[in-house]
Amino acid sequence: MIVPDKKMEAYLNQPACIKNIIQLCRTGILLPVDFLRAVALCRSEKKWLRGGQYVLSWLAGVSFLAAAFFFVVEKWHFFYTLHGGLFLALLFVVCSFARRFAVADYVGAVVIGAMIFLPGLIFGTNTFLYEQFFLWFLLLIFWALPSPRAIVRLLPLVVLNMAVALYGIQFVLPTLRLGADSFCALAALLNLALLILREEFAGNRLLFQSQAFRFVPLLFTGLFLLAGAAAQSFLNYGSLAFLYCFIFTVGLGGFYLFRHFDRPVCRFLLVFSVLWVSLLICCGIRALTLPASQEQALFLSAGSLLIVMTLIIDRQFDILLKDTQDVG
């Protein structure tokens, strides 16, 4: 009879897991046919039941959405009639009373939009899309504020940004009131202003406490700046304003992180910087006027190097944070 030593004791006392069971099979301690039996002894049924419920709820949700889509498209002409409008209004009333259910909350927000867009489609009012989105944004504020769900409370911000983007595409740019880069910079400043308002005045209120209210304005700021820089680089590459924009964005992001350190925002800034640097590299390579194969080789190699370095920096930062926390 053998007496297990300290190392073996430590091994035998550790919790059983799938990796250890596979090792037992590989060393011949456990027969292959006993593998599933061993796994059954340490499987967490609760975890699988929870996971299964989550997957099934997603599948059911997508199926119901698909069914709603097919029925609405099939009966599209119904909504062109007075009965259709009444149906939507009735649906909205039902959603208002049933708001404690998430489905009713989301459907209500969508029905508001449907009730705004349909008259334009039915009666051919030639209303601009951005005007309809601005109206949707205003009405959504009244719907979203009392909602207990952060996603619904964020919807007005998302719709507002879509309205601003459409305003630029449909009105400002065709009439040459502003250049694409200036318009995008102003749209980015709007989101930045909303973020500062949230941080300075509304951060303590329960309504705006979710991290998404910090992340989404930053995301739209970044997207508008990126769109402006991309538009400028294709229209007028060689301009230094592109570089200044990049330095401003990264500097602002760094200042924000200095004041309110947030790991997801940190990662977002890293991804954003990678996209900016990719655009810079693209402009630089185009300025060299090389053959197409060499341009592609340079750009894609530089892009690949950028991704690898980003992942290395991200991981090293994680290790540094963990070490700092451990020391703390």
Next chain:
Amino acid sequence: MSVEFSMRQLLACLNISVFDPAMEPALKKVCLTGTEQREEQKDPFCRLMPQIGMVVSALICFWGLRAYSLVAGAFLFLICGIALRKTASYSVRYFLRTYFLTGLLLLTKACFLFSPVAVIVLLFIFWGRSLFLPEGRWLRTVLSVLFFGYVSFLAGEYRTVFLGMFSIAGTAGLLLPLKNVYSREPSIIFAVFSLLLLLGNEVFFMLGFINPLQGSVVLSIVFAIELLLLFCCLRRDLETEEIFGSVIGILSLFLVGLCLSVGIEGSAALFLVSFFMDCPALGKIAAVLFACFLLVFLLSLSVSLLWAGIISLTAGLFFEGLRFQLKLLSSKECRE
């Protein structure tokens, strides 16, 4: 099962004595491997996202340098391969591994013109013993992907047969881990990639780019065999009603594969395998594949919008019903 077992208790439940002298060498080997695995876990780049990032970066670089495949491939392969043997830093190893993979892909592309089989043989010779050691996980993954890709590409009209063989080999490898065989990574790749390739075929066929895959009946039989294999592994611990239910379940899934979509049967089989071998990541992949196959099947039906809506609504009610059953089961488990 809510009680956490220790390894000692697990071995006791399986009637394996830790005091048996015949077990001593094997137990010592397991302790050693456990220590090595804990050392490997210290590598911050061994997680899923950095691994995906490595593969994506390698593919992007490969695509850019493919016009210079032989020169760039040989350069990267040699320099990064030699440097990998010299360095111990995790970050540097991660960087070198990425471009070693790029070099490998470029050389593979260059050598493919001469003989695709030679590439696999050369890699076996180059990596040799490392493939059969615990730390050869990364090498096994790369070789499995390349092998799967080559065979699928060269299979031609026999692709269905090879997909079936890969799928069965993968499932058998997952359900029956053999002594001294490190087959987990190849098994997962073969089982999952077969379904991915099948999904790709179905999507492109639906879009009208290619002809349908021939021999879907063969695949249906293959997935039914996988379910039978799972049943055989569990048979000893099943009661009569459970055996009866399993047989009905296997027959139902086989009919679903024959009449509706073979991909739905395959992904359901993979999900069941992942449940019984307690691999949540594989279960999630199987669930996503199931949803994709179901969607492709619904979109490929030649029915009116109204019927499409009715079918989607029925599917939604079915899933919601299943979810409710699981919820009841879950609350029963909590009460127990």
